Amino acid sequence: MNLREILYKPELTKEEIVYLLSLTDEEDINKLYERADEVRKEYCGDEVHLRGLIDFSNYCEQNCLYCGLRLDNKNLSRYRMTPDEIIETAKHIINSGIFTIVLQSGEDSYYDTDVIAYIIYSIKQIADVAITLCLGERGFNEYQTWKIAGADRYLLKHETANPKLYSIYHLHQQLNERLAHIRYLKKIGYQVGSGNIIGLPMQTIEDIADDILLCKELDLDMAAFGPFIPSPYTPYRNKKAASVDLTLKTMAVARIVLKAVHIPATTALATIDENGRIKGLKAGANVVMPDFTPSPYREKYEIYANRRCVGDDPRSCRSCLQLQIESIGRKISTSRGDSLKMKIDS
Template sequence: QEEILSCCHEGYRLGFRTFVLQGGEAPAVKDEGMVETVAAIRQSFPDCAITLSLGEKSREAYERFFLAGANRYLLRHEICNEGHYHRLHPAEMSLSHRLQCLDWLKEIGYQVGTGIMVGSPYQTVDHLVEDILFIERFQPEMIGMGPFLPHHDTPFASFPPGDMELTLKLLSIFRLMHPAALIPATTALATLAPDGRERGILAGANVVMPNLSPSHQRTKYSLYDNKASAGAEAAEGLQKLEEQLKGIGYEVSKERGDYENGELTVDN
């Protein structure tokens, strides 16, 4: 908790007003400890938004995080097709439970984010159409998407990465369908191509997420090979990020940005 708060203090000093705590479904991350951490961040930074991305939890856990001060929750549904879902996930996981978690989050009052991975193994165009239709029905406040990138220690190490052009096309489709949604230009895009982040912004993304994690911790969160985690991807490269986005005609707003009644609001 102390290290997380230290990162938040540094981010606040740099002007950030939204913090994202992303940790997956690690058994070591206990719900009680996360409740305490969220409460400590909320107490220290009452004017900031707190976003969690911790995977599938019980409804009770989601409620406790929300009451402690979390505002948003990112949980990509990943795959809407039952058959495709089971080809990529452990047998003990189920698509129905994933979708139930998303419903719980919305009912509790979170600004909810879901999304997909483009070019995942065995994915077809029909699968992507199912995903588009689900997101249209669900109406999330945030849509996270990026290309599949293989990791050498997984069963999918030999599969090719997702296609950049298809990812950008889908990003544009989601922007047209959901004009006010928070849609990040992901690190995966920047990993796939040096100008991936900028191309994502030009295609319709409106969020970038510099990494506040201490450099010695970043290697512990290796989702795919050759992940971009330095330079403009890191908080210490914020000036470089601002220069790159200025080069395509954009300025960085460090305000929290909330989705309210179908409109994206930015406090000044």
């Protein structure tokens, strides 16, 4: 195959995606990153959108094999933030000049429909910020209520497009159910994010190509590709972490295939590589999600071990990120960073 020709094709086949993900020559890989950066510039510009993250509960009713928050992990000290603590933290985020708030937790039905709606509504009274929910699979009627309360976006990863692997990793959950939730969220007007985990046990390069193609089929507004990092006290604790190269290649190919979509440089990538964030931003990413969860909670949101920046003061996060982002000639956005598709449609 001719690398240059593939990099400039408007549409890629699965075979071409597999070819790009399998590149090993350093010069070729750099050409892939450069092309992804070009596409990012064309569709997203030079602005980097910050999304302020509040991990408000580490309780989870699911048992995903790779995740430290899984129900059966009895070694994790659990916490729940009160609605007032969550709203107070949202104020800090808004005061730091960040216009998207991500409310994230394990699947925790302790927070019922009304409590979540109250939190959303209260934050929306403070300022015109976007609210992203990342609460796992909840009821379709709940999604509707939260939309009416003011939620703008929902993040629900598909994790893997391979139905067999999905049912192995998730025990009680099925891929088709997850996809039905994603499609429903889109139908009722959420800006929807999804994505995979790279390097999970048994996953192949073909599976990753299918993940990217599934993101295209779902016509997502945001797509996240984070590396697998083994977590203690989980069945996958002794498995190998994903490689930085494969993660970056996946992000770059996703940018070329998906074009007008938000792609984050994930904290997990920054955890497996000190310069992961910058590398991600140079390989197609245009979003960073700093963690504003206050202590003593943030240390306990242990999806995996040794999360990057976990010991840092969230208040210094923005200035640290600003330095990193400006050092590569990019700038922090001052907008909400809504779906790039909305711009194209209007």
